[in-house]
């Protein structure tokens with residue numbers, strides 16, 4: 001089955017690299033127009049835009065600043081007029097040793113929450129308001145296996161932020177389904193990106209591959225294909241669902 005996203009307007013956050021880039025590439029190839037958010041590497045973002053052509057529009061925004069998050073959404077809304085799908089993909093995983101001093105550890109914790117949970121919540125709030133004025137829409141939030149399985153001691157904030165996204169997404173699905181708003185959770189395990197590489201450098205590739213049922217690590221394209229399917233509306237009756245993409249490493 002060919003996924004058709006013609007005339008759909010989609011926001012993809014963290015789209016200049018990794019999973020977000022792969023999602024943007026696939027959505028454009030399925031006919032969507034995409035608003036691509038990047039944080040600071042303009043050259044890299046311009047390269048992605050050049051590759052994707054006129055269907056992609058770039059927006060710079062740092063999600064550690066709540067005010068910037070709101071104006072980013074307002075700009076996209078002004079440019080695109082109608083938004084059909086919001087994909088919250090941007091995220092950080094800060095290695096934070098609990099033995100470090102309280103102030104430094106709390107700094108890491110708050111930064112993680114700002115990017116991984118608080119900005120996602122605000123973008124969802126704004127998308128809900130937009131969708132209620134139009135004919136509904138779809139929210140896809142990228143959580144993590146860590147939200148369910150837990151993580152190592154250095155990544156407790158990461159796991160907690162991704163678990164927050166679970167409660168947020170399920171509440172949206174329950175509260176707004178009657179108004180045509182669908183919300184999905186995608187929970188990847190290790191995916192071969194820059195983020196995973198930091199972890200692999202620290203703990204080794206064997207750790208990353210431990211317990212995987214399949215014979216290779218998950219690639220960004222494996223996540224993108226599922227996200228494109230959710231964005232198409234073909235899975236709307238699975239709203240509120242959590243979709244594990246972890247090569248069979250954790251089932252719940």
Ligand SMILES: NC(=O)c1ccc[n+]([C@@H]2O[C@H](COP(=O)([O-])OP(=O)(O)OC[C@H]3O[C@@H](n4cnc5c(N)ncnc54)[C@H](O)[C@@H]3O)[C@@H](O)[C@H]2O)c1
Nearest residue numbers: 014018019062063089090091144188189190191193195196
């Ligand atoms: N790679 C994995 O193993 C893995 C596993 C589970 C979940 N995830 C989740 O998938 C999503 C994508 O991760 P990835 O692996 O592609 O990582 P990545 O580091 O390659 O990409 C993360 C993206 O988030 C953006 N970003 C980071 N900080 C930001 C900020 N302050 N403001 C705005 N944007 C910011 C970056 O610019 C980048 O585009 C993340 O939410 C991550 O938590 C990844």
